[in-house]
Amino acid sequence: MKKSRDFNDILDECLERLVKGGTIEECLASYPDLAAELEPLLQTAVAVRQASVIQPHPDFRAKARYQFHSALQAMESKKSRSFFGWQRRWVTAVTVVFVLLLAGGGTVAAASNSMPDNPLYPVKLATEQVQLILTPSDIGKARLCLRLADRRVAEIVYIANKNKPEQVENVIQRLDNHLVMIASLISGQRKDGSILMVPSEQAGVDNDVHIQANGRVNLRIMIASYAINHPAALRAALEKSPDSVKPALRRAIAISVAGYEKALMALD
C-alpha cells in the first residue's frame, strides 16, 4: 500500500515535470528503479496531452466571445436603467453638449469627418455619445449604432492602411461595442414584448401591423447590407495591409460577421 502511494506521488511529480517542459528521459533518469513502470504511463500521458491540444474554431470563438459580452452588457444595462443611472447619463449628455457648444459649432462640424489619428477625433466620439443618449427609442438607437458601426469600419480600413495596430485595436473595440449594443437593443425590445418602431411610426395606431413590419424590414435590410459589406471591406483591407495589423483585422472580420449574425438572429 505504501509502495503504491509512493509510486503515485512519483508519477504525479513526473507528470508535473512534463507539464513544465521536462522530458520523459529526465524523469526516468531520476527514478531508474521505476523506469520500466513509469515509461509507458508517461508516454500515454504525453500522447493524451498532445491529442487534446485542440483549439476552438475561430468562428465559434468569436461568436462565444460576442455572446458573453452581450450577456455582460445586458446585465450592465439592467443596472443602469435605474433612476440614478438615467440621471447620470443625462448629466453626462448635458455636460458634453455644454463643452461642445463652448468648442463651437465649427469644431464639431470639422470633427465629424475626423479619423482616429486626428486631434479632433475625441470630439467626434463625444458628439456620437450625445446623439446616442438623446435618441429616445431603442430602435432609433439601434439605427444610430449601425451608422456608427459603418463609420468604425471606414476608420479601421483607414488606420490599418496607416499601419497603426494600437489604434486599429481601439476602433475594433468600439465597433464591437456598437454591434453588441445593436443586438442587445433588439433583444431587449423583444423581451419586453414591445414593438420595434421609430417614434414617428408609433402615431399610426391603425396601421400598427403594417408599420411594425416596415420598421423591422428596414432594420433588417440595413443590417443584412452591412453584414455583407463590412466584412468584405475589412477582407479587402486585410489583403493590402501591413503584417503588423493583419491579426487585428482578422479579429475585426470575425467580430463583424458574428455581430451582424447575432443582430439578425435577434430580429427573427
Next chain:
Amino acid sequence: MQDEESLVRRAQQRDQGAFAQLYEEYFDKIYRYVVLRIGNETEAEDVTQQVFLNTLQSISSFRWKGAPFSAWLFRIAHNQVVDYLRKKTRQATESLDESLIISKSDPQLVVEKKLDIEQLMLATKRLTKAQQEVIALRFVSELSTTQVAKAMGKSEGAVKALQHSAIVALRKVLSVG
C-alpha cells in the same frame, strides 16, 4: 494574469474588464474539458457557452474558502456536462464513430502513431466517470493536482491514485481496442 483573487472580486462587482480576463484565461481549458467529456466538438461549443453564461449569473455566489476559482468554474462545467449527458445519454456515445477505435496490439505503436482527439474521446468512454474526469481535468485542461482535488472534492492522494489508474486503464483500452 494578475492576481486571480482580486480579478474575481472585481468580476463579482461587475467589472467587465475583469470578467473578460477570466473568460480569456479559461475559455480554451473549459472547451477542451467539455469536448473530451461529451465527445462531440460541435455540441461542446453550446455547452461551453452555457458554462460561461452560468458563471456570469452565479459569480456573486462564489466565496473564497480555500477552493480556487478554477475548482468552482470546473464544477460548473462538470454540472453542465452531467446535465447534457443526462439529456442525451445514448447520443453522446453514438455520435462517435466506432471505427475510430485503435486496434493495435502494441501500446508503443499506439503512442507512436499519434493519438488524435477522436480516438482519445472514444477511448475515454471506456473509463469510469471518475477516471474520465481526472483525465479531462489533469491532462486536457492542465489543472494541477491540487486544483483537480478541489474541483472533484477529493484529497490530493485520491486524485494521484485515480490519475494512475486512469492512465493504466486508458493505455489498456488503447492497446486492446
